[in-house]
Amino acid sequence: MKSYAIIGGGFTGISVLAQLLDQPDSKHISITLFDTPEKLAVGTAFAEDVRTNLLNRPVNTMYFREQGDFGVWLEKTISSKPLALDAFIPRSHFGQFLCYQLRQCQQLAAQRGIRLRIVPQRVVDLLPQDQLFQIVTGEGGNGHYNRCFLCLGTTTCHDPYGLINQAGYYDTVWPVNRIEINNNESVAIIGSRLSAHDAAIALASRCRKIYFISRKGMLPRKVSGYQNIIPQVFTQMEIKRLSATYGKITIAQLFRLLRQEFAANNCSLSQFIQHSDPGITAMSILLALNNNISYAWRQLNEQQKQRFILRWQARWQQLRIPIASPNAQKVEELFACGQLEHLHGNIVIKPQAKGFKISIPGSVSVLVDKVINASGISSSPENYPLVHRLMQQGIAAAHPFGGLKICSDSLCLLNTEGIVVPGIKCIGQLTIGEYYAVGNIDVLHSQARLAVESRWHDTYSKMACVGE
Ligand SMILES: Cc1cc2nc3c(=O)[nH]c(=O)nc-3n(C[C@H](O)[C@H](O)[C@H](O)COP(=O)(O)OP(=O)(O)OC[C@H]3O[C@@H](n4cnc5c(N)ncnc54)[C@H](O)[C@@H]3O)c2cc1C
Numbered sequence: 001m002k003s004y005a006i007i008g009g010g011f012t013g014i015s016v017l018a019q020l021l022d023q024p025d026s027k028h029i030s031i032t033l034f035d036t037p038e039k040l041a042v043g044t045a046f047a048e049d050v051r052t053n054l055l056n057r058p059v060n061t062m063y064f065r066e067q068g069d070f071g072v073w074l075e076k077t078i079s080s081k082p083l084a085l086d087a088f089i090p091r092s093h094f095g096q097f098l099c100y101q102l103r104q105c106q107q108l109a110a111q112r113g114i115r116l117r118i119v120p121q122r123v124v125d126l127l128p129q130d131q132l133f134q135i136v137t138g139e140g141g142n143g144h145y146n147r148c149f150l151c152l153g154t155t156t157c158h159d160p161y162g163l164i165n166q167a168g169y170y171d172t173v174w175p176v177n178r179i180e181i182n183n184n185e186s187v188a189i190i191g192s193r194l195s196a197h198d199a200a201i202a203l204a205s206r207c208r209k210i211y212f213i214s215r216k217g218m219l220p221r222k223v224s225g226y227q228n229i230i231p232q233v234f235t236q237m238e239i240k241r242l243s244a245t246y247g248k249i250t251i252a253q254l255f256r257l258l259r260q261e262f263a264a265n266n267c268s269l270s271q272f273i274q275h276s277d278p279g280i281t282a283m284s285i286l287l288a289l290n291n292n293i294s295y296a297w298r299q300l301n302e303q304q305k306q307r308f309i310l311r312w313q314a315r316w317q318q319l320r321i322p323i324a325s326p327n328a329q330k331v332e333e334l335f336a337c338g339q340l341e342h343l344h345g346n347i348v349i350k351p352q353a354k355g356f357k358i359s360i361p362g363s364v365s366v367l368v369d370k371v372i373n374a375s376g377i378s379s380s381p382e383n384y385p386l387v388h389r390l391m392q393q394g395i396a397a398a399h400p401f402g403g404l405k406i407c408s409d410s411l412c413l414l415n416t417e418g419i420v421v422p423g424i425k426c427i428g429q430l431t432i433g434e435y436y437a438v439g440n441i442d443v444l445h446s447q448a449r450l451a452v453e454s455r456w457h458d459t460y461s462k463m464a465c466v467g468e
Pocket of ligand 1 (some may be wrong): 002007008010011012013034036039040042043044045047054055056057075122123124151152153155195224285297386426428429439440441442444
């Protein structure tokens with residue numbers, strides 16, 4: 001009997017669990033899932049919090065096992081009136097759906113006689129011993145396992161301005177409802193993307209003045225809905241064909257394909273890039289391409305990837321990750337009435353006897369009572385304490401484009417020498433260097449399936465993953 005450990009029980013961890021239970025030989029395995037009680041099933045994104053934290057995609061585009069399952073569950077469980085499937089609803093509803101999915105997995109395991117244990121603890125170490133791994137949690141050793149899935153999810157850089165331990169500094173924006181603020185206080189939110197918007201909307205009725213502070217001054221664009229699009233040109237088959245014809249894929253070739261995909265849907269890529277309102281069709285094309293963009297990234301060579309990062313990375317994120325229109329409208333109103341301001345440039349934040357001084361070269365300084373870090377998701381493996389331990393032991397290596405080195409065909413971990421580490425697969429944000437577009441449920445869902453169905457390595461092997 002093989003024993004599996006899943007470390008991290010957010011969307012990705014429980015997707016792996018569901019896939020494992022569906023395997024024909026699942027009767028012969030035991031599964032242990034590790035996560036803290038407050039994060040179990042909901043992870044970081046979908047935990048209980050203020051109701052103004054909205055999903056960035058409408059109901060009909062969110063799912064767990066298959067398209068449409070979230071909407072069906074919502075209609076049966078939560079909604080008292082007819083449900084608009086194209087509505088942007090609170091993220092916590094999707095969290096409740098994931099809790100339901102976890103209960104379903106527990107029932108299924110019990111029915112099939114599969115041993116499923118949930119350990120409500122954080123894993124602090126993973127120690128290779130012979131052909132097994134010993135898992136150590138904050139409370140001590142917690143068993144030996146043959147195989148392990150790292151589903152550690154997203155993390156943030158907690159201290160971009162060196163303010164940790166200062167009174168009035170919040171190192172993360174989640175959950176927003178724990179942030180203490182008074183009506184006459186002012187707050188600076190580090191960042192100007194989606195999490196910063198969530199915080200501003202949630203705090204607006206509770207404070208006097210809000211500042212977004214960012215280096216580049218970019219704001220996300222708004223999206224008012226999505227339509228169902230099936231990729232016609234930017235397909236994995238077409239990308240494979242290009243690769244076979246030219247021997248390599250370039251960024252220019254991929255943009256050409258993207259332009260053709262837009263044209264096939266009566267849309268213009270250049271208008272999409274230039275205009276502040278991206279339009280429903282354009283955003284729907286990009287949503288439909290999540291898995292294909294990740295695939296295309298894996299076909300680029302290092303030089304082309306580097307070129308994309310330097311030229312497009314920041315802009316692409318702004319284009320690709322929009323804010324739901326109900327919240328975009330609230331933020332526009334806050335800007336219009338002057339309660340919200342955006343300060344950008346090379347900002348310096350200095351703690352004062354009371355509060356913080358925010359200075360921007362060539363502009364006046366402002367004083368604020370509180371500072372909240374909403375600087376976004378980090379792709380540095382060093383920001384994950386467990387991964388830091390694995391790197392110290394030499395069983396994990398940083399990927400040059402973020403996250404960890406993995407074998408793209410099986411998601412097995414690679415060590416510093418490119419050798420497959422037996423028994424460990426990695427899924428989600430930590431695969432960003434290899435998979436690029438990992439901040440959406442489509443790619444995570446595909447990865448969970450691939451991780452469960454692709455082969456395992458029980459001994460160290462040099463890149464044996466490729467093409468197997
Ligand atoms: C605020 C926010 C909103 C988002 N909204 C959307 C959306 O609307 N639609 C969408 O498609 N995507 C959204 N995303 C993208 C999102 O990241 C993914 O869709 C998905 O939720 C990520 O799931 P995950 O399980 O990989 O990560 P997470 O949700 O981060 O879960 C990882 C889990 O691992 C646990 N963990 C970490 N380290 C350890 C350890 N050492 N021991 C035990 N457990 C550990 C954590 O406690 C956590 O529960 C959002 C992301 C964020 C951050």
